[in-house]
Amino acid sequence: MKAPRKRPVDDSAPELPELLETEVASGERAERTPKRRRPIEVVTEGPFKAGTVAIIGRPNVGKSTLVNALLGENLTIVTSRPQTTRDAILGVRTLGKRQLAVLDTPGLHKSGSKLGTHMNAAVSEAVERADLVLFVTEAPVKGSSVRTADREILERLGPNAKVVLGLNKVDEVQPKERLLPMLQALANVRPFLDIVPFSARDEDNVDRLFTVLAELLPEGEPLFDEETLTDRPMRFFAAEYVREQLLRKIRDEIPHGVGVVVDVWEPRERFDHIEMTVLVARESHKPIVLGAGGEMLTRIGSEARARLEKLTGRQAVLKIFVRVEPGWFDRADRLRDLGYASATTPERPLV
Numbered sequence: 001m002k003a004p005r006k007r008p009v010d011d012s013a014p015e016l017p018e019l020l021e022t023e024v025a026s027g028e029r030a031e032r033t034p035k036r037r038r039p040i041e042v043v044t045e046g047p048f049k050a051g052t053v054a055i056i057g058r059p060n061v062g063k064s065t066l067v068n069a070l071l072g073e074n075l076t077i078v079t080s081r082p083q084t085t086r087d088a089i090l091g092v093r094t095l096g097k098r099q100l101a102v103l104d105t106p107g108l109h110k111s112g113s114k115l116g117t118h119m120n121a122a123v124s125e126a127v128e129r130a131d132l133v134l135f136v137t138e139a140p141v142k143g144s145s146v147r148t149a150d151r152e153i154l155e156r157l158g159p160n161a162k163v164v165l166g167l168n169k170v171d172e173v174q175p176k177e178r179l180l181p182m183l184q185a186l187a188n189v190r191p192f193l194d195i196v197p198f199s200a201r202d203e204d205n206v207d208r209l210f211t212v213l214a215e216l217l218p219e220g221e222p223l224f225d226e227e228t229l230t231d232r233p234m235r236f237f238a239a240e241y242v243r244e245q246l247l248r249k250i251r252d253e254i255p256h257g258v259g260v261v262v263d264v265w266e267p268r269e270r271f272d273h274i275e276m277t278v279l280v281a282r283e284s285h286k287p288i289v290l291g292a293g294g295e296m297l298t299r300i301g302s303e304a305r306a307r308l309e310k311l312t313g314r315q316a317v318l319k320i321f322v323r324v325e326p327g328w329f330d331r332a333d334r335l336r337d338l339g340y341a342s343a344t345t346p347e348r349p350l351v
């Protein structure tokens with residue numbers, strides 16, 4: 001069997017990534033042209049390639065947005081707040097002779113609770129499990145030096161880890177030449193198999209990123225059947241979509257965030273009947289979640305329901321309760337109830 005194609009990058013001179021080449025070469029006129037979302041090129045000849053890519057990076061750099069763009073499905077939750085994702089979440093896309101299984105992971109951060117420890121441990125597990133790591137960071141609005149937190153993550157990845165560098169949010173930087181010093185600085189921290197600048201939000205260059213990652217995967221049989229989107233049960237996403245709305249609407253008022261537990265999931269003939277509990281840490285948080293006359297919780301429920309129905313293709317009826325449970329984020333049993341698999345795993349180095 002042929003080895004997967006690798007494109008080594010010289011530390012001192014990173015390859016000029018494709019997005020930059022086109023934009024630099026075509027000048028100002030091209031920048032005024034609206035971006036086109038290119039479809040992913042489907043490989044139909046030759047051996048099948050399949051494998052897992054762990055997508056890691058600081059909180060809020062756009063990992064989950066990217067996962068949804070790579071999957072072509074709105075699966076994982078996205079908010080403008082750091083520490084949105086709390087567990088490694090698998091998403092699978094099979095196109096022709098390529099199967100890309102991506103692991104969305106929590107943003108690596110300094111943890112202050114069992115939940116935080118679990119989140120960082122989930123990243124280590126994802127890296128261990130994966131064939132390839134995609135390290136994502138965001139384009140700097142100003143300056144070009146490598147952020148300390150980025151450097152720390154890159155240094156925690158062992159020298160033998162197979163890592164691709166993804167630079168997100170390039171839509172925020174004009175002209176694109178301004179990205180080059182940062183790419184150069186990052187490439188000086190460690191070698192990357194490839195470097196891809198992209199905008200997950202605008203789905204710009206995500207097609208190329210898919211191709212680059214898929215080509216680096218090992219040859220072999222598919223890991224999942226062609227229709228698989230994720231290995232998580234729908235009830236996990238039901239809870240996630242409620243949490244997403246809570247984070248979007250009232251994160252400022254609830255500093256420790258919330259936990260959402262699915263208590264009942266009953267498939268009935270024409271709809272799924274779902275009962276959930278929102279855990280808050282303080283009595284004073286309960287009226288914030290409920291809103292005046294329960295209006296906030298009703299809005300949260302109806303937006304989460306709409307998102308869930310799109311995913312399951314079935315109607316849903318959601319009943320949401322709120323319970324005060326001080327310190328829920330520090331209780332291993334509660335974290336397991338919330339579906340966070342490695343709730344008791346201690347933090348380990350990223351291998």
Ligand SMILES: Nc1nc2c(ncn2[C@@H]2O[C@H](COP(=O)(O)OP(=O)(O)OP(=O)(O)O)[C@@H](O)[C@H]2O)c(=O)[nH]1
Pocket residue numbers: 058059060061062063064065066077078079080081082083084085086105106107108168169170171172198199200201202
């Ligand atoms: N301008 C711009 N914003 C983006 C892009 N991709 C993501 N964002 C925004 O960045 C914020 C964070 O996105 P997420 O996808 O939740 O980031 P994350 O890395 O998964 O965050 P955590 O789960 O907290 O680690 C959201 O407000 C996104 O809309 C992009 O390409 N351009």
Ligand SMILES: [Mg+2]
Pocket residue numbers: 063064065077078084085104105106107
């Ligand atoms: Mg995320």
